[in-house]
Amino acid sequence: MATWADVERTASALPEVTEGTSYGNRAWEVAGKTFVWARPLGVEDRADLGDDVPAGEVLAVRVAGEGEKAELLAAEPDVCFTVPHFDGHPAVLVRLDDVDPALLTELVTDAWRCRAPAGLRR
Numbered sequence: 001m002a003t004w005a006d007v008e009r010t011a012s013a014l015p016e017v018t019e020g021t022s023y024g025n026r027a028w029e030v031a032g033k034t035f036v037w038a039r040p041l042g043v044e045d046r047a048d049l050g051d052d053v054p055a056g057e058v059l060a061v062r063v064a065g066e067g068e069k070a071e072l073l074a075a076e077p078d079v080c081f082t083v084p085h086f087d088g089h090p091a092v093l094v095r096l097d098d099v100d101p102a103l104l105t106e107l108v109t110d111a112w113r114c115r116a117p118a119g120l121r122r
Contacts, residue, residue: 001097004038004105007059010108011036015120017112028108031120035062035111039093045083052081056097062111063090072107079103090114 004026011028013018018029027037033104039060048054063069072080072092079099093105113121 002099003014003096004057004103006101007096007108010105011112014109014112023083029060029115030112033115035115036060036108041083045085050081054081054095054096054097057098059094059099060086061093061094062114063092064110064114065090076103083114091105 007028010021012019016028021027022034022037025038025040026060027034029035032081037060039115041053041058063072066069066088069082069090069092073082079095080115082092086093094104096104099107
């Protein structure tokens, strides 16, 4: 089980990361680009998920593309999910209560790599 403190610690340890807000929710950015953010589920999201609505907090994580998104959804179905709002967008939703801290670190770091400028990634 991971916490917001784990998200904050992991994201903040990466180069040139700032914490701010996105649509009023916590978000972490690199070079002005959001790579992970809190994503409360709305009424439509909950209706779309039906019985699969997570009980806890949800983190949105940027991914490299639709291929990586599909791979994560297939490899980690108990942790990663999506809603129709994210169709066509390179991001997955993560059940924060269910993600192992090591996987969380990997997801956050990979999301940072997707958004950081090439020079910073080196």
